Amino acid sequence: MMSKINNLLNVKQQYATANNLYTRISIHDKYSTNKMGFGNWIVSNYKIDKGMKVLELGCGTGDMWKNRESLISHCSKLILSDFSEGMITTTKENVGNYDNIEYKVLDIQNIPYEDETFDIVIANMMLYHVPDIYKGLAEVRRVLKKGSCFYCATYGEHGITAYLSKILDTYDIEDNLNKNFTLQNGYNILSKSFSNIEKLEYIDSLAVTNVDDMVDYIYSLSSMTALSNVPKHIIKEILMRNLTNGVLNILKEYGMFIAS
Numbered sequence: 001m002m003s004k005i006n007n008l009l010n011v012k013q014q015y016a017t018a019n020n021l022y023t024r025i026s027i028h029d030k031y032s033t034n035k036m037g038f039g040n041w042i043v044s045n046y047k048i049d050k051g052m053k054v055l056e057l058g059c060g061t062g063d064m065w066k067n068r069e070s071l072i073s074h075c076s077k078l079i080l081s082d083f084s085e086g087m088i089t090t091t092k093e094n095v096g097n098y099d100n101i102e103y104k105v106l107d108i109q110n111i112p113y114e115d116e117t118f119d120i121v122i123a124n125m126m127l128y129h130v131p132d133i134y135k136g137l138a139e140v141r142r143v144l145k146k147g148s149c150f151y152c153a154t155y156g157e158h159g160i161t162a163y164l165s166k167i168l169d170t171y172d173i174e175d176n177l178n179k180n181f182t183l184q185n186g187y188n189i190l191s192k193s194f195s196n197i198e199k200l201e202y203i204d205s206l207a208v209t210n211v212d213d214m215v216d217y218i219y220s221l222s223s224m225t226a227l228s229n230v231p232k233h234i235i236k237e238i239l240m241r242n243l244t245n246g247v248l249n250i251l252k253e254y255g256m257f258i259a260s
Contacts, residue, residue: 023220034204039064052119053077057108058126062091081106108136116145124153127181137193149260156183156253163250183255194259201255208248211239
């Protein structure tokens with residue numbers, strides 16, 4: 001019980017503002033080799049028909065809805081929600097005011113809507129933070145209409161954090177990536193609440209040419225807290241030693257599940 005409380009406090013602190021999240025997003029925007037972009041790929045898999053009622057949990061900065069007037073217009077109601085009030089403030093600023101959009105602070109473990117309210121529920125890059133994931137998924141299943149879809153993107157266990165842990169092992173940096181919901185175990189977790197599950201993988205990597213950007217990225221990661229006492233110039237020197245023709249190449253592992 002105590003570990004769940006501590007995790008909840010850590011998540012609240014990490015996402016109190018959008019600063020760390022923006023640092024991580026910027027690395028992907030600048031250096032991803034797949035130019036489609038993970039957010040664009042996620043949205044391309046949504047099947048939102050006109051008149052649908054949509055709930056997004058953990059909307060973060062709301063960037064995936066920015067400048068998507070056509071998709072927004074398909075929704076009779078779009079509720080963008082997050083556990084963090086700071087994130088909701090940022091989302092409002094990014095997305096703007098629409099008659100059919102409502103912004104709410106809420107917890108996936110206690111969704112304040114009646115059974116079978118939504119045609120679509122979305123929870124991208126956040127399920128691994130939920131203290132009781134099975135309770136959260138049961139709530140998602142409860143508020144979804146029968147036969148409707150739940151979209152949830154996540155990362156894999158062999159991507160950026162695993163790579164960084166390997167090259168920084170001199171400082172006893174372990175791969176302590178939050179593995180509560182990944183591409184590897186997500187299917188089995190979702191199968192407790194959903195009968196039809198599809199996994200899609202997004203092929204991508206980073207080709208970083210400015211190591212300073214990668215240093216900032218590393219220090220924005222909650223899984224790299226052990227580096228807090230290590231000077232940044234030391235981390236930069238290690239990264240520089242791993243360049244190939246002036247480029248730091250890092251495999252990414254991202255994807256999503258579609259459950260119904």
